[in-house]
Amino acid sequence: MERHSDSDITIRQLDISDADDFINLYADEKVRKFSSRDAFTSKEAAIEYFMSTDIPHPWIRAICLSGRPVGSISVSPFHGTDKCRAELGYMVASDCWGRGIATAAVKMAANSVFVDWGHLERLEAVVDVENPGSQRVMEKAGFKREGVLRKYYLLKGRPRDAVIFSLLSTDPLS
Template sequence: MNIDTETFPVLETKRLVLRQVTQEDAASVFSYLSDEDVMKYYGLEPFTSINNALNEISWYESIRDNKTGMRWGITLKEQGIVVGSCGFHNKVAQHFRTEIGFELSKEQWGKGIASEAVEAIIRYGYEQMNFQRIEALIEPPNQASQKLVEKLGFVREGLLRNYEFTRGKFDDLYMYSLLKQDFDKKS
């Protein structure tokens, strides 16, 4: 499959290019999604084969085809290799809302890359996808993701008890939200 630059929006930031993830990226996707630390709060077991990565990429394609979301690969400008992904899922068009998700290769943690990428897609979501509300559902022990969304202006609205069943257990999730007018004020 070729990268579809005609219809898939490529976003650039100071250090990053956010682009469509293709089957050619399966090895790099597998590289970070097979890491237990990266997958700790992802809701899936660490990947054990390249087929897991190909299935993940197929999911990215399906949410876009079904108009329920969009997922970008995070690449460093000088490398072009996918080191993480971020995007929207569970889009509810009639209510102008969506959820956001993101993950990043452990080698890139602590450099502000996830924050830079997520801010870019939030801007795109409000300006081009007409969202009013973007939600983030985060497990209470996931301090790094909480700090990231709070830095971007998200507000913690409450705790959703036993909200998901993943990896053999029920997980509580904090509900965070960012409204368009709050992001506009911050920008």
Template sequence: MTTTGGVSLRPVTAEDLDLFETAFAGEDGTGPFQWFGFTASRLRRRHAEDGLLGPDGGMLSVLAGRDTVGRVEWFKSTWGRMDTSFCWTLGIGLVPGARGRGFGTQAQRQLARYLFEHTRVERVQAWTDVRNLAEQRALEKAGFTREGVLRGAQWRGGRWHDQVLFSILRGDEEKS
């Protein structure tokens, strides 16, 4: 894959899984907007089955130089029938020391480009907590457009949280 701003994406390795399991094991690692409690990780099993790259989504490691600093993932979402109206929803998790350095912006921009180049979708979307201003800025810098607020959309920490929805459409980069 291409490298932008010293950031690159590549398939997840077994060593990356070790980092993810350690770095994202608790709220200190995930951050307050991505902590959903302790759950069983199925990443190793999926990695053994398909390398975390499947027809309904996948995961890639985010590298800053030669260091793995996080992961980006995508999954199918729909705004109608799945066979005619699906899009990709992406997510990102960076280790605490990599946050606030522009890596997330570059990784999300690269993932959107990758998905447009290698799949037929028209839309890639992401959402984040209304209080997660850093991620909102990162998505906007990556070329995503803020679409609106999804009220009470995410259960986390014992209550429902509003989310801000962003999208980028095929060809948006050429328009700007």
């Protein structure tokens, strides 16, 4: 498995031209295992999803390897009285797992979002208990494991336990 230097890994705004890459990403059963999103049935469905969900999202980026999208990363703000925190989520093509790509992207996103959103004090990530690879990404990116949230979310209609991680604006960023 070839590791990549951080200079090969970038994050950038999503573009409608990324639809084909994301059709392939969502078609990957390994990627969808912990995702609530189903595979796209057509390029039109992917474009519609991009236009209605991803493009208007307040903070979402394509994760690119040598300029080619291999995943996405998003930060979703909490609303109401909890505007000081947000939740990070990401997905990366399974053929890119174990190569440092997700860890680099998470670090870039955390560094960027704490600058973009000066009011943000806490960035959270919720990871399925059966996804040790993603838990390791969070730890390597500097997030602190806080505990297990029992039956925290539904995945494909079933309640799932999740590990919650956090990074504070005052934590050292790599």
